[in-house]
Amino acid sequence: MNSTSLSRYRAEWFDGASNARRDILAGMVGTFALIPEVIAFSFVAGVDPEVGLFASFIIGIVIAFAGGRPAMISGAAGSVALVAAALVSAHGLQYLLAATLLAGLLQIAFGLMKLDILMRFVSRSVRTGFVNALAILIFSAQLPQMLHVSWHSYAMIAGGLAIIYLVPRITTAIPSPLICILVLTTISIAFPMPIHTVADLGRLPSSLPSLTWPGVPLDWETLVIVLPYAIAMAAVGLLESLMTASVVDDLTETTSSKARECTGLGLANVAAGLFGGIAGCGMIGQTVGNIRYGGRGRLSTLVAGVFLLLVMVPLRPWIAQVPVAALVAIMIMVSISTFSWASIRDLARHPKVSGIVMMATVIVTVATHDLSAGVAVGVLLSGVFFAFKVTRMMDVASHYDEATDTRTYIVSGQIFFASADIFADRFDLRDTASMVRIDLSASHLWDITAVGALEEIVMKMRRHGIGVEVIGLNRASAILVDRLAPAVSTGPS
Structure with missing residues (x-):
């Protein structure tokens, strides 16, 4: 690393006392916004909350040092959880940890080979389709928790959505999803009712994560099982992370190293797998929140990861009592805010081929539950339509x-x-x-x-x-x- 790069890297960490203080506060607030989504996505992936929380803690630390985009929050949430769900359901947690390790290694290789330039071939229509499909899959993953449940659960979900959308009109000092959890948990404790809680989803962390190796046979059969999922997790994780990095570039009017972000995410996921966590990626919602709270440097990313574990261990008994309905409400909000509603209006305004590419990406992704497959089809169609257009000229x-x-x-x-x-x-x-x-x-x-x-x-x-x-x-x-x-x-x- 030359002197210029070293000076830039140092500035990304400590660019004045006021900036450091701002990054610390933004990271702490970002942690509270991170907790409910990580737990909710752990539930989507079919793993214990501690798996997602451990991973987010490890990923936050590693990506703060190795990532290419300062102020970006990464964790065990997002589209990777949707890919992981099928593997966990079919083969269990240990195979997921093996897939996480392999996905991280693939991401490191992608970064070293500068394959981040492939993002240039992902058109805006494909990106919109990716986001819309992700929103649909997030919502559909909540349906099991809204079927065959008591009316109390529906009431709690409705109340949670009301809090999430109405509180920001009064104050934005505290993230409304966190207020949703506080209020609904207080109600469920004060008035016991037949609803599921986070404790019903699995174990929460009670100590620091420990180094472990996935308990799977190191043979060809294991590789055949985990490789397709590892490729999908690596591709989807990188796609979401690089899209998030581009969003931060626009918001902060700065540039970042996308190749380094690929390598950094790979290192973070390898570390997560070795400490018993699920693979993660950039989190668009939390990252945008961190920027809005004032986070600009790597310190905010580090604080978000470290503070997550510091909060979770002492508050474990309380977190266990959080109603699942609160998480469902949060995930419904995430799906609604993720979906690009303007894209529906744009179907009539934009060229038809753009609409076809976007819809094809959504349909293939939702039908296969494979975000990478949807993106591949979208990119292929974009290339075909572009070639056809150039041919006519x-x-x-x-x-x-x-x-x-x-x-x-x-x-x-x-x-x-x-x-x-x-x-x-x-x-x-x-x-x-x-x-x-x-x-x-x-x-x-x-x-x-x-x-x-x-x-x-x-x-x-x-x-x-x-x-x-x-x-x-x-x-x-x-x-x-x-x-x-x-x-x-x-x-x-």
């Missing part, structure tokens, strides 16, 4: 000069694998002119398919006794033609 015009018995074809647009056949079909290979000039001044040859189409046109015309001259090739196209089709004679450019 390619044109070939021609004019004949009787004085010289020469026909000139003027080509405009991009020639590549998708437009090469259309390009070739525009030429009359049995032209009666003695000379044909192909003017490529307003076009570009992109690949071997384009060069092959040009070579085939030239060779066929020459076999019919027509002289052919290719002119106007730009430098890049000329280099490609010289390397792949040296038989094509080029005239002056």
Whole structure:
């Protein structure tokens, strides 16, 4: 690390006493916003709350030092929990820990190979579809807790939603989800009723996490089981983290290292797996809250992680009495706020292909419960539609000069694998002119398919006794033609 990088890194930690104080306070407030969502997502993943809380504690510490985006809150929540749920249900917690380790290693590899640049291929329509599908899956994961329950549970959920949405109109000093938990827990203790509590979901942490190794056989069969989930967890976690980092970049008008964020998240997830925690990723809601509370540096991220465990261990008996209805209300709020409602209106305003890409991403994700599959389909469709649009912009015009018995074809647009056949079909290979000039001044040859189409046109015309001259090739196209089709004679450019 050079002196410039070291100075920047130091500034990301301690950029003045006032900034440090602001980061500490923002991190502490962020912790309270973190607790209910981590517990709720642990419930979604089908693991004990301590698994998610341990992971968030470890991830918060590691990512504060190794991450590429200061002030970003990461934890065991979000879309990764949705991917993990199927693995836990089928094979149990130990296989989830193994998948977490493998996902972390994959993320480290992605970061070292600079694969964060692949985010450039994720269009806005795909990102919107990803967010909307995530919101739908979060809501659907709450349905089991809203079916076959007493009316008390419905009343508590309704009351929780009222608190979450009405309290911010009065004060924003304390996050309304935290007030929701306080009020509903107080009511359930004061007036016992037949409802589920956090204690019914599993164990809460009573001590510091300890280093452990997943209790799974180290063989091929285990790898076959965990690899698909590890790939999905790694891809989905990185996608959500990099999207969150981009949001922070916009809010703070600063830049961040996305490759370092990939590597840092991988290290954090490896550590989480070794300490008995589930994989995590960037948390959009908590990160935006941290920024709004004044957090700007790495210290706020570290405080959010450390303070989480400091709060959870002494408050364990109280946390155990939190009604599940409060968590359901919070998750409904999260799903509602996550969904891009403007995207529904934009379906009528934006190009139809954008709407198709967004809807396809949502449908595939919800149908498969695999966020990475939905994104893959969305990216594929975006590429196909883009290629189709560029293909339609390619044109070939021609004019004949009787004085010289020469026909000139003027080509405009991009020639590549998708437009090469259309390009070739525009030429009359049995032209009666003695000379044909192909003017490529307003076009570009992109690949071997384009060069092959040009070579085939030239060779066929020459076999019919027509002289052919290719002119106007730009430098890049000329280099490609010289390397792949040296038989094509080029005239002056």
